[in-house]
Amino acid sequence: MPELPEVETMRRGVACVAGSLIDRVEFPRIKARPIGVSPSRERFRRRAIGKRIIDVGRIGKRVVLTLDDESSIILEPRMTGLVLLADPPTAEHLRLRMSLSAGRKRRELMFWDRRGLGSAHLLSPAQLVALREEKLGPDALAISVEQLRERLGKSRREIKVALLDQAVVAGVGNLYASELLHVARVHPRRRCYLLSKTQWERIHAAMLKVLEEAIRYEGSTLSDGTYRNALNKAGGYQNEHRVYDKADAACPTCQSPITRIVQAQRSTFFCPNCQRKSR
DNA sequence: CATATGTCCTGAGAGC
DNA sequence: TGCTCTCAGGACATAT
Numbered sequence: 376m377p378e379l380p381e382v383e384t385m386r387r388g389v390a391c392v393a394g395s396l397i398d399r400v401e402f403p404r405i406k407a408r409p410i411g412v413s414p415s416r417e418r419f420r421r422r423a424i425g426k427r428i429i430d431v432g433r434i435g436k437r438v439v440l441t442l443d444d445e446s447s448i449i450l451e452p453r454m455t456g457l458v459l460l461a462d463p464p465t466a467e468h469l470r471l472r473m474s475l476s477a478g479r480k481r482r483e484l485m486f487w488d489r490r491g492l493g494s495a496h497l498l499s500p501a502q503l504v505a506l507r508e509e510k511l512g513p514d515a516l517a518i519s520v521e522q523l524r525e526r527l528g529k530s531r532r533e534i535k536v537a538l539l540d541q542a543v544v545a546g547v548g549n550l551y552a553s554e555l556l557h558v559a560r561v562h563p564r565r566r567c568y569l570l571s572k573t574q575w576e577r578i579h580a581a582m583l584k585v586l587e588e589a590i591r592y593e594g595s596t597l598s599d600g601t602y603r604n605a606l607n608k609a610g611g612y613q614n615e616h617r618v619y620d621k622a623d624a625a626c627p628t629c630q631s632p633i634t635r636i637v638q639a640q641r642s643t644f645f646c647p648n649c650q651r652k653s654r
Numbered sequence: 655c656a657t658a659t660g661t662c663c664t665g666a667g668a669g670c
Numbered sequence: 671t672g673c674t675c676t677c678a679g680g681a682c683a684t685a686t
Contacts, residue, residue, distance in 0.1 A: 432680080456680090463663090491662090660682105662683105
């Protein structure tokens with residue numbers, strides 16, 4: 376579930392490793408399926424060891440460690456991945472461990488993933504550019520309302536589904552798409568090309584508001600408890616959700632019951648009163 | 655080309 | 671109690 380706010384919280388939690396040297400890289404042997412990694416483990420290790428991390432960034436839902444030879448390590452949590460400095464929740468799902476040093480200070484930066492859908496990639500500068508330009512749209516915190524409209528204004532897709540497309544805008548996932556459309560008062564099934572300029576402005580403003588709010592609360596830890604920040608602390612935004620996973624609960628704005636629908640095999644939650652198609 | 659659907663994965667929870 | 675089944679949704683592959 377980690378979306379932009381959770382990944383940004385992870386990034387902030389490990390930002391302190393900037394300046395550290397990578398002394399060791401291990402892919403612990405576990406029973407579960409091995410982590411998706413590129414290049415091969417041995418090459419990854421060889422190309423990472425001895426390098427210095429000069430920056431800890433984020434693109435969309437991925438954490439980016441920039442190394443001093445301009446290559447970068449991309450950590451992609453997908454559903455259950457965590458980027459940790461603290462002890463991982465279980466030993467059996469620890470997929471990657473990097474031993475770092477900064478002077479005498481030693482630290483372990485770990486990638487833990489219960490379901491194993493996440494991955495780690497060491498990319499050349501050209502590969503990073505390709506990822507940015509070919510697979511991902513502008514970051515959800517940086518995209519302008521004009522860019523958003525340019526990219527989706529003529530699309531026939533439903534707005535909720537379109538917002539999940541990382542090539543359109545990077546960082547929005549299933550949870551925050553429902554949340555932001557509620558704030559924007561836009562029906563999730565509304566086709567993009569039918570949205571008015573005002574509605575695009577509301578969507579854009581709501582996206583920023585909801586994502587920034589969620590970052591302030593350090594993301595959402597759902598009932599399965601999986602998501603934690605780098606120090607193994609749960610987020611707080613789950614208590615602020617307006618509609619997500621709240622079918623039949625009262626809308627915080629108008630008290631009407633919240634509805635659950637399915638779009639592209641994913642749950643969407645919305646208020647049929649506040650988010651009428653006609654407005 | 656744009657859009658839709660299927661797939662991977664594990665553990666929680668439902669239902670019998 | 672203990673089994674089987676369904677579901678959760680990141681991103682990508684394949685289909686339409």
